[in-house]
């Protein structure tokens with residue numbers, strides 16, 4: 001868990017290239033420095049803004065404790081119980097799931113035939129055939145903190161556990177923040193040597209064209225069991241399986257050693273170097289095949305629409321990474337539209353997960369990839385909100401693709417409706433009444449995700465993005481003011497002025513009511 005590893009990883013990251021014309025953050029966790037956020041995080045293709053959180057937190061011991069009583073966290077109207085997927089859950093003071101997010105649990109876009117998220121899932125699944133790989137696409141989004149965090153080795157003070165970042169139903173129960181939440185259970189179940197899980201995942205986050213509080217991930221793993229391979233020779237068994245995989249002709253840059261004592265350590269207590277190297281070789285070949293498939297299909301779709309499309313050879317590279325649940329770990333990056341794009345996170349699974357799952361003789365690898373941003377890239381979809389659209393002008397463009405992946409075409413945007421920018425400026429709530437240093441308390445309590453969520457909750461998908469355009473601390477009183485610019489733009493129609501004004505008024509009132517800010 002050396003700091004140097006994180007620094008290396010963080011320094012090398014880039015932001016998500018213009019997947020559509022506009023997406024600005026990378027997907028597996030590139031440099032997405034969250035203004036005003038207690039953690040500065042990178043985001044990338046596996047998820048939104050988290051992988052960095054894993055890295056940075058582990059490198060720099062955090063003093064930030066998850067706080068059940070963060071004063072600015074908006075109170076979602078708290079029902080005593082809620083229902084998700086036919087099950088009833090009791091809420092408590094940790095409950096913070098707004099109605100629009102709860103409603104998304106019913107959508108299951110990854111299972112909706114001919115939906116771009118579902119098509120993307122199918123394309124990735126095609127590179128991990130059964131019976132070796134079993135697909136699990138219907139796991140419940142509600143999991144325990146043990147499944148989502150503890151079972152994977154997240155420390156108790158990891159910022160991902162904060163209510164400012166995660167949707168809690170009650171203190172011990174949350175909407176999964178990643179598909180890795182199901183890893184330990186599947187290792188324990190031993191149903192198949194490999195698996196893929198596709199699912200909706202939930203994170204409180206900023207609002208823009210590549211961030212949405214609900215997105216989709218695919219998680220995959222492959223294990224071997226010392227107790228059942230011929231002669232107990234797990235290294236030989238893995239290389240035999242590797243030899244059976246298809247090959248590809250892409251040049252892959254992989255400049256680092258297979259493990260490194262500080263930057264990317266072998267789990268020496270549990271694995272020999274030969275074992276970790278065999279697992280890594282199988283992992284890399286399997287995931288390279290998946291990435292080649294995605295980008296070949298993206299290219300085929302581009303050529304179809306644009307006969308003058310200039311083909312450039314695919315460039316792919318492995319970089320060292322850090323996750324609590326793998327070691328050594330890597331991210332796979334692809335050179336795309338002039339920049340290195342992180343596509344997935346992966347690694348040799350930590351042996352503790354296998355041991356705690358009652359299968360100590362297993363060793364293996366796992367990876368995680370975000371489906372939404374891969375779909376944005378494949379189909380050239382410029383705004384993540386479009387995935388949630390029920391507009392036929394969107395959905396009809398993908399008709400028939402699930403049954404015949406070869407017919408995949410790029411999305412053709414229907415008209416772009418006018419944007420309407422409105423600013424809201426407010427003073428943060430003064431906490432001087434509560435005593436202490438009001439300046440510090442304000443800065444500490446305020447979390448930008450709360451602002452994002454209040455806005456999204458009132459104005460829904462008519463908000464395209466929200467940006468901090470100004471912040472100011474009064475030199476005498478120490479009070480802090482912020483100004484956010486909200487871009488209202490429907491994907492489906494032109495909003496009237498009156499309508500936008502009403503929405504903005506409602507947003508303003510909600511900020512006052514839920515966060516206790518004072519409008520300037």
Ligand code: DAH
Pocket residue numbers: 046047050051177178179180219220323325326344345346347366367368369
């Ligand atoms: N769970 C990680 C995330 O949400 C992605 C991930 C990284 C999954 C590495 C894995 C892995 O299984 O080995 O960003």
